[in-house]
Amino acid sequence: MELSIIDSLKAGGKKLTKARKAILAVLEKNALPITVAEVHAGLVKARTNVDLVTVYRNLAMLQELGLVNAVGFHEGQMRYEVVHGRAHHHHIQCRGCGKIIDLMLCPLKKLTKLIEEQTRFSVDGHALEFFGWCPQCR
């Protein structure tokens, strides 16, 4: 059985602050991974005053606890999405307009085993993103 977000915070010795509730709310409202600036903008729009630095610190903390996922599209910045309650998945981004779409698939289970045997690493994660051109941009 899976811990709730709040339980996971407690288990990590973290407090449930106004800032954290608000940041999680913004992330949960957005299905797709968003930038730190977009999280912050979402907080401002919700009339929640949270410093940008606090957003950075909490996203890093939530990532350590495994509650959010960092996604990099080679944009010069990271994007974040909530993990909780969602199936493992990947994304594709349009090189034209930057649009992102969820891909509810992952072909890497078997491969991970193989890599562990070949490299002697213990593999505990992977990043997989696709790039291309969306119907509007191509």
Added chain:
Amino acid sequence: MELSIIDSLKAGGKKLTKARKAILAVLEKNALPITVAEVHAGLVKARTNVDLVTVYRNLAMLQELGLVNAVGFHEGQMRYEVVHGRAHHHHIQCRGCGKIIDLMLCPLKKLTKLIEEQTRFSVDGHALEFFGWCPQCR
């Protein structure tokens, strides 16, 4: 048949300068993807004076021509590797020491087709990196 690096530069209307030769030499000496700072350090060590800005500009240009590949490990900076003469492949990085290893495999050919059908994107690339702990760090 594949164009040589020099021919690819010519085809792109680019000049073969001392800086470019030196940057490509540094990249070719390193089998694994290296950071911009590491490219620059390699130039300095080879007693080639090339400004860091020139390194940035040339890596961007070489990437546009498809001669180098940008790899992101969520480190806050990009890494680059030469494409020329190498088989398509991916990497794994140790979360402890940062060590990178080549993985000479790619399981994504069929999946790409499927994604194109499902999303109506035309897919022209992907990024796939693995993370874990190397034998020394785990």
Added chain:
DNA sequence: CTCTATGCAAATAATTTGCAAGCAC
């Protein structure tokens, strides 16, 4: 000789750090 490429300075953008005050538990 012409047009691209480079160096230098400076700007921008993303992210991190230090420290005193605030708030959750």
Added chain:
DNA sequence: GTGCTTGCAAATTATTTGCATAGAG
């Protein structure tokens, strides 16, 4: 009350841009 959290200011790091000069073809 105590210690984790936050805000604010400032530092750091990565990357980009403007412009005059240098160099490849």
